[in-house]
Amino acid sequence: MSTFTHPEIWAFASAWYQLLDIHAPLESYRPLLTSDVELVFPEATVSGFEGYAGWYSTVIDIFFDEIHTLKVADIISQTDSTCTAHVVVNWKASVWKPPAARSTRLMMDADQTWELVRSDKGLQVSKYIVNGMNYEEGSCKL
Numbered sequence: 001m002s003t004f005t006h007p008e009i010w011a012f013a014s015a016w017y018q019l020l021d022i023h024a025p026l027e028s029y030r031p032l033l034t035s036d037v038e039l040v041f042p043e044a045t046v047s048g049f050e051g052y053a054g055w056y057s058t059v060i061d062i063f064f065d066e067i068h069t070l071k072v073a074d075i076i077s078q079t080d081s082t083c084t085a086h087v088v089v090n091w092k093a094s095v096w097k098p099p100a101a102r103s104t105r106l107m108m109d110a111d112q113t114w115e116l117v118r119s120d121k122g123l124q125v126s127k128y129i130v131n132g133m134n135y136e137e138g139s140c141k142l
Contacts, residue, residue, distance in 0.1 A: 017068035
């Protein structure tokens, strides 16, 4: 296998976040995840596509008007078959909690670590960890 490159990691992460912004159909993520993927979010740790499916169906009902702007997608380490990347994304989303008269805005940088593998499907996430969140002034909190 060839080495991983910064441009391909950046393109992969950018495409991932574009899917989140448009609330893409769940099946769009199947080729992007390994069968044994582990995803560590602040609110839950899930495994496999079915775990991701449950998490995804919950969050797309909570957040709307999402904008993910990739800020960092750096390779930390790699072997012939795996790559660990440091990812930072600026995430803005609206949240409405009934019966509130208005929605609130979530604004933050999310610091993440991704483990990626290369397969016949292209790059795939094998582990996705949200390390922490840095809220912007005026942001609501999760």
